[in-house]
Structures are given as C-alpha cells and as structure tokens.
Amino acid sequence: MAERMGFFTDTSVCIGCKACEVACKEWNAIPEDGLNFTGMSYDNTERLGADSWRHVAFIEQRKPLARQEPGVDHEGPVPPLGTPPDLAPMNPMTPGEGGDLRWLMSSDVCKHCTVAACLDVCPTGALFRTEFGTVVVQSDVCNGCGYCIPACPFGVLGQRKDDGRAWKCTLCYDRIGDGLEPACAKACPTDSIQYGPLDELRERAAARVTTLNDAGVDDARLYLADTDDGIGGAGAFFLLLDDPEVYGLPPDPIATTRDLPAMWRHAALAAAGLLGAGLLAFAGRRR
Amino acid sequence: MSEEARGRDDGQAGRDAISEEVHGRQALSPGDHARDALTGTAGPRRRRRRRERPVVPEPEFTSYYGRPVVKPPVWKALDIAGYLFLGGLAGASSVLSAGAELTGRPRLARGTRIGAAGAIAVSLAALVHDLGRPARFVNMLRVLKWTSPMSVGSWILSAYAPAAGAAALSAVTGRLPRIGTAGAMAGAVAGPAVAAYTGVLLADTAVPGWHEGHRELPYLFVSSAAGAGGGLGLLVAPLAEAAPARRMGVAGGTAELLVAHFMRRRMGVVAEAYETGRAGVLIRTAEALTGAGALAAVLGRRSRWLSAAAGGALLAGSALTRFGVFEAGMISSKDPKYTVVPQRARLDARDDGNAVRPDGTVQQH
Ligand code: SF4
Ligand code: SF4
Numbered sequence: 001m002a003e004r005m006g007f008f009t010d011t012s013v014c015i016g017c018k019a020c021e022v023a024c025k026e027w028n029a030i031p032e033d034g035l036n037f038t039g040m041s042y043d044n045t046e047r048l049g050a051d052s053w054r055h056v057a058f059i060e061q062r063k064p065l066a067r068q069e070p071g072v073d074h075e076g077p078v079p080p081l082g083t084p085p086d087l088a089p090m091n092p093m094t095p096g097e098g099g100d101l102r103w104l105m106s107s108d109v110c111k112h113c114t115v116a117a118c119l120d121v122c123p124t125g126a127l128f129r130t131e132f133g134t135v136v137v138q139s140d141v142c143n144g145c146g147y148c149i150p151a152c153p154f155g156v157l158g159q160r161k162d163d164g165r166a167w168k169c170t171l172c173y174d175r176i177g178d179g180l181e182p183a184c185a186k187a188c189p190t191d192s193i194q195y196g197p198l199d200e201l202r203e204r205a206a207a208r209v210t211t212l213n214d215a216g217v218d219d220a221r222l223y224l225a226d227t228d229d230g231i232g233g234a235g236a237f238f239l240l241l242d243d244p245e246v247y248g249l250p251p252d253p254i255a256t257t258r259d260l261p262a263m264w265r266h267a268a269l270a271a272a273g274l275l276g277a278g279l280l281a282f283a284g285r286r287r
Numbered sequence: 288m289s290e291e292a293r294g295r296d297d298g299q300a301g302r303d304a305i306s307e308e309v310h311g312r313q314a315l316s317p318g319d320h321a322r323d324a325l326t327g328t329a330g331p332r333r334r335r336r337r338r339e340r341p342v343v344p345e346p347e348f349t350s351y352y353g354r355p356v357v358k359p360p361v362w363k364a365l366d367i368a369g370y371l372f373l374g375g376l377a378g379a380s381s382v383l384s385a386g387a388e389l390t391g392r393p394r395l396a397r398g399t400r401i402g403a404a405g406a407i408a409v410s411l412a413a414l415v416h417d418l419g420r421p422a423r424f425v426n427m428l429r430v431l432k433w434t435s436p437m438s439v440g441s442w443i444l445s446a447y448a449p450a451a452g453a454a455a456l457s458a459v460t461g462r463l464p465r466i467g468t469a470g471a472m473a474g475a476v477a478g479p480a481v482a483a484y485t486g487v488l489l490a491d492t493a494v495p496g497w498h499e500g501h502r503e504l505p506y507l508f509v510s511s512a513a514g515a516g517g518g519l520g521l522l523v524a525p526l527a528e529a530a531p532a533r534r535m536g537v538a539g540g541t542a543e544l545l546v547a548h549f550m551r552r553r554m555g556v557v558a559e560a561y562e563t564g565r566a567g568v569l570i571r572t573a574e575a576l577t578g579a580g581a582l583a584a585v586l587g588r589r590s591r592w593l594s595a596a597a598g599g600a601l602l603a604g605s606a607l608t609r610f611g612v613f614e615a616g617m618i619s620s621k622d623p624k625y626t627v628v629p630q631r632a633r634l635d636a637r638d639d640g641n642a643v644r645p646d647g648t649v650q651q652h
Contacts, residue, residue: 040352047354057351121491123438124426143426144419146361147437150492150620155358164419245627248351252630252637256491256498257434263487263501264433270486270505271479274513278382278479281517281534282390 004133005176006235007185007193008201009107010208011247012220014192016042016105020054023187027172028053031160041103047248048108049158053169054184057247059104106247107184107193110135110156110169111224112235113255118148118157118168120257126166133198133235134171142166153231153253171235198235205239217241223249230254346556348631350623357493359620366417368613370410371485372515372606374444375508377406378478379516379535381451385475386531387524388468395532397458398523399516400471403478404455407448414444436488443484447477482512489616495626496560496619497612503550507612510546513539514577515605521584521598526591533584533594536601540581543608544574556628560619561611569611577604 024030033051038044041058048055112134119127119135126142129135137148137157144164149157157168172182176195180186185195194201205222212220219241227233230253244251350356360367380403387396415424427441450473457467486505489497497504517536521529547570551558561570580600587593619625 038352043352049358059351117491117493120432120434121437123430123432123435123441124423125430125432126426141426141429142420143423145427145437146417146419147435147492149358150360150494153357153493155356155493158358159361159419166419243349245349245356245623245631246351248354248356248623250356250626250630252634253493256493256501259498259501260434260436260487260491263436263490263505266502267480267483267487267505270509271483273506274379274479274482274509275382275475277513277538278379278475278516278535279386281383281531281538282386284534285530 002131004198006198008205010192010239011106013190014105018056019187020107020184023183024054027183048156050160050167055108057106061102063102109236114232115255117151117255117257121147121151136170136173346628348627355621356623356626357620366413368610370413371609373406373410375482375512376515377403378482379512381474381478383516383520385471392528395524395528400454400458402519404451407451436491440484443480447481450474482509494616494620495557496616499554499557500550507546510539510542511605511608514543514601518598518601521594537581537584540577557625561615566611566615566618569607573604573607576600
C-alpha cells in the first residue's frame, strides 16, 4: 500500500475562479449538468453530484474578514506585479478595522473518509478503497442501487440519470497512479487546493491555521482534520473561515455504519420477536 | 407555498424559500439592505405547520442558501416503500402459514403461503425495477458484506424467496407436499429476517428521519409486518381457523402504534418530518386504519365480514406506515434543518463538556 494521499483545501486563499471545477470536468470527461442561473452569489453549480465533483461555494456575509481596502488611495508608487504578499502595502491579513462585507469561497469535494459510509453500504463492492487510501466507484460493477447516495453524510454522490449509476470524485485515480497531481489541484492558481501525502498536509494545515489565528483571523479553523471525529478523519479536509454549515457542510458528520452492530442486534431481536409472537398466536383457544 | 411544495426536489422550492427570506429582510430595513446580495445563510423558515407544537420555538440554524446537506435517496416510493410493505407482509405470512400447518388449519396455511409468495415476487420485481442498471441485478450477489444491509438483505431474500415459492407452488398444485412443507418451515425462519432487516436498511443512511430512529425502526417494521400478516390471515381464513391471525394482527397493529409513538418521541426535532406534509397525512391515516383494524378484529370474532374488513384495514394501515416512514425520510433529507440542528446540538454539548453517548445522544452532567 502506497502512502495515503489527500487534499487540503485552504479556503482562505480561494478566489472563486472555478478553475478546479473546469479542470475536473475536462479531465474526467464529465457531462454538462444544467446551465442554471441560481442567484446564489456566483454559485451556479449548486451542489456536488454525479456530474459535479468539485463545487465552489460562494457566501456573502456582513462580517469583517480583516482589513480590506479598495486600493485606490495608495500613497507612493504602485507596487509592481508579482510583489510577494508580505511586501505588498496591503493584503487580506493586514491588521486593522474590518469592513462590512466578506466573501467566503470554498471548493468542496468528496472527503475520501477514513470510515466511508458509502463504501461500507455498497452491496456490489463497486466502491472500494485504493492503495492511496482514497474511495473510488468502479463503474463497470455499480448496478445503480443508489444506496451510497443517502449514506454519504456529505451528500457527495449522485446518480447520473441517463446511465443509472452513481458517480463521484476519484481523486484522479488515473493521474495519481502515474505520479501526477489531480486535475483540480494542478489547475488551482492560488494553491487553495493542495495535494500530497496526508500526514504532510495535516502538518501544513496546522501551521497555516496558527499563522492565520496569529494574524487576527480568529475564524480560521480546520474541518475534518481530526482523526477522532465521526468519520475517522477525512482524506480531503478543509480550512474554513466560518462554521461548516455556512458552507453547506454538516457540523458533526458521522458514518452511520458506526451504529450498525447495534442496529443488527435490534433487528435480530425484532426478527426473533416476530417468530416467537407469531407462534405464540397459535397457543390458546381455537377460535 | 404549501407544505407539499416544500418537499419538492426541483430546486424551485428552495429558491422560493430563499427569495422569501431576502424579501423579508428587505422589508425590515429597505434603505440599508436594499443593495444586499444573498447572504448565504437562509435562516429558519418561519412557517405554520399544520400541527405545529406551539411551545417549541423554531430552532435557529445556518445553512447554505437553504440547500440540503445530505442527498435525498433516489429510490422511488412505489418501489421501495412498496417493497418494505410487501416484504414484511410476506415474512409475517410465512410465520402464520407454518403455524397453521403445524396446528392443522389448512385454509389459513394455503392462503398465507400463496400470499407470501405473491408478495415476495412483486417485491423482487420492484427491487430490480428500482435499480439504475436493472440488467446488473446479479451484482447484488457478487459479495456478502456485513456492513451493507442491502447486501445482507439480498442474501436473505435469495434464501427466503425460493422457499416461499416452493411452499406456494406445492399449495396450488397439490404436488410434492413434503417439499412444500419444508419450504413453508424454511420460510417461517427466514421470513422474520426479511421483515426486520429493512429497518436497518433505512436506518443505516445519513437520512435524519431514518437514522435517528435506528433503534426503533426494526421493531416498528416487524410490528407493521405482523399487522399486515394477521390482516391477510383474517382475509383468507374462515372464522374457525382465523384465531391465530386475529391475535397476530391485533398484537402487531397495537405494537406498531406504540413503537411509532416512542420512536417519534425520541427523535427530537426530526420528529417534525413525520408530522409534515404528505408524511404527516400518511402517518395519521395509517394510525387511524391500524387502530380501527385492530379494534374491528377484536370485535369481529363472530363475523366473517367484520373480520375481513379488519384484515383489510390492518393491511392498508401497514402499507401506509411504510409509505409514511419513507416520505418522512425524504422530507428530512431535503431540509437542512434536520441535519444541522441535531448535529450542532451534539457539537455544542461536547464543547460544553457534556458527555455524548456513543449513539450520539447527549447526557447532561
Ligand atoms: S465524503 Fe461521502 S462519498 Fe466521499 S468517501 Fe466520504 S462517504 Fe464516501
Ligand atoms: S449505486 Fe453503485 S456504487 Fe452506489 S452503493 Fe449501489 S452499487 Fe455501490
């Protein structure tokens, strides 16, 4: 088994360009799934699903991020293009009074859970765990039973209507096997999406949160980086700037298969009860 | 917008709710907020429910434009809720038929054998029909996975269905009585498993209305199955042979009502999904039918007609219970409230240092 690989999505540097969505669609040859205008800020993708394996969420809030200025009143010369952020006169982490609008963007994806409910419940074995610790659907085995779709605590999987099967992010299984990074991470211009060995990503993420918190961005927190949450930690985790539910993510997800031993016990008792009660019904008077 | 419209999955319902929210805010302070774009947090929808409990305030929660967190199942109600009902009916009928066989009640035995086989045959057709790739249904038997209730169920069905089929064939043709009896006995053992595992099938998902009932659903489903099996027995057996079916129907129907009540009491906010819209109508109708059926069964001991009517009501009540549970799950998966509110409460309780039991419920200290 190779090293466990994953994504760290640092939403604090996401600019909402959707290059990840486009790169994913291109590389994986995913069909078009509706050209909608939703009115949900710049989000017209709406959700993850069979034909959207990356989804950039846009949230507009009346909350300060940190100091933000339009940049029209620079004293002195305008810095040349390519100035590193720490030398620029102003960047989103420049301390000071906050403005009244912040715009959160976050590129969502399958979490490649350590305890993956989708994989557990798949009756055909179409969903499997790869040598990279990722979770992938084998489309030549899937019979479209649809069980994985409501089993995922994040609503990641969807059914492709014309083909009946379930589809989701493969973490570019075909690319990473050849040592390439997944298409979305490759395309991301700000490195908001980072691909690499999970241990390394976790360290990097912890350092990034500390940097942001020290710079006064108190809202920054990691999501799904902890291995003792309800899914045993994710292979694709996030740095968020608000509560998970603001981004449409569940605040305390659990893989429901965790409760399965208890559920089987209840079912066994119930079945025995039906058999027992059924036979008991034959005791007593004949009419 | 009606309650029914809120349950629709065409996205329009969600958009309506959002625009309503935005307009609501603009009405409060038009000058200040008129330039607001959507703020990403569609708040709780303050909407009168038909049976709203006035003491419980609408919980505050945040969501992404009112969009659901989990995906609603792609299963069709007629196929899957229909299967839940027919599978349960078949399982309980097999128990009845075995008992009838052993105690010398030929008419009851014959009717329930045929009923069980018919119900399970339609069930299997519905299950295959619901697959996205029906031609690949044999893939269900590619592996046996204990972590997948659907896999376990497929194997249970593949043991049960041939047994029930053999029992019925023998009853109809009068041939191979030994094999018929063996099939009936095997069916009586496997049948309750068919009726019970479906509770786990639904509960082992992220659908709040189902998973929050994971302790009760297997009991609810076997009770409902017993009600249906008893109902079928009352329909097919003459009064002289109907006593066991009557007992089973009355006990099953009564247990169904009680378990459903306790399940909803333990669900917290998610119970609302069982009172909302179509689910509420289905559940209330089911309760009325099951209650009436059980009562009529008790009173109808000397009337063939009243007994048959009781049987019909018990069958209908059981069917509507399954459709109601199915629909409540759908409703609960389309509204982010049912996912976010309980999870947020669990998380906050943990942050406050309260113990959260392994099953996710909170123990205050
Ligand atoms: S996020 Fe959902 S689809 Fe992805 S691995 Fe976890 S359970 Fe499966
Ligand atoms: S839809 Fe396909 S991948 Fe999903 S659980 Fe069924 S067989 Fe497995």
